[in-house]
Amino acid sequence: MRDTRESRLLLVLLVAIAFALITVDIRGGEQSPLDGVRQAAASAFGPVERGVARVVDPVGNAVGAVRDSGHRHSRIAELEHENEALKAKLGSSDRNRSRAAELDKILKTAGTGQYAIKGAQVIAIGSAQGFSWTITIDAGSRDGIARDMTVLNGDGLVGRVTTVGAETSTVLLAADPDFTVGTRMEKTNEIGFANGQGVRSLRVQLLNGRATVKKGDRLVTFGSSRDKPFVPGVPVGRVVKVEPSNGDLTRTLQVRPFVSFSQLDIVGVVVQPPRQDPRDTVLPPAPAKPKPTPTVTVTATPSASASPRS
Secondary structure, rough: OOHHHHHHEEEEEEHHHHHHHHHHHHHHHHOEEEEEEEEEEEEEHHHHHHHHHHHHOOHHHHHHHHHHHOOHHHHHHHHHHHHHHHHHHOOOHHHHHHHHHHHHHHHHHHHOOOOOOEEEEEEOOOOOOOOOEEEEEEEOHHOOOOOOOOOOOOEEEEEEEEEOOOOEEEEEEEEOOOOOEEEEOOOOOOEEEOEEEEEOOOEEEOOOOOOOOOOOOEEEOOOOOOHHHOOOOOEEEOOOOOOOOOOOOEEEEEEEEEOOOOOOEEEEEEOOOOOOOOOOOOOOOOOOOOOOOOOOOOOOOOOOOOOOOO
């Protein structure tokens, strides 16, 4: 009976300590006193996560090859050649074909925006920073990754690097409620700030409360000072709802992200920003508006030669 009571007391004590640490971590945010512990844990357990991912997933070797292709994408032809070689190595299974297509999209996005990237594979999800929306990737400081680097995939903005170990890194996803990124509207250049809201949408507040915005308009990243944590021109999402302004100084939009955060597999970390802002060039071509089909109306008229019957 004594052993049972002591075991229960020990269990209650451990649970209480765990909740206390979680509370301190969440309230501290990125300045959390536990940040050093997280980095130490990443250094200690990162090689294990990375090793397990390599054992269970041979495609990781192919992603590693892309990791070393982070030169300026004026070499786009050379990178495309490397990508073709990678696709040949990946095999013919449906999953590998899908990954080959994703690698191709990432390289094209990086080439268009002139981003120098390091390729990485997602090897874990969540819990590295409390209850935040995070992923762990198999690239770390040994691969040239540093904190506050932009992370993207072939569709657009994925997030930013928050914690770096020797062989792995943690990425805060744009879907996280604590995530904020400066945005710029396509064509009109209206500036705003986007915040994560989970998988539903991003909430964007434009600084101009009288800005003209319509459903379907697209946004890209505005960019940060010295390009950290965000480089400019990365596709963010498409407007799905424009909320009434009601005379407010700002205007609120609901934006559907281009990236599907629940299906992340291969990503690219921007290790060197573009020489100049790519503006809207990284966005995919806007869908062509359907042309109206001309309608031909035939009206029957009486013949001039016809004579009435007597």
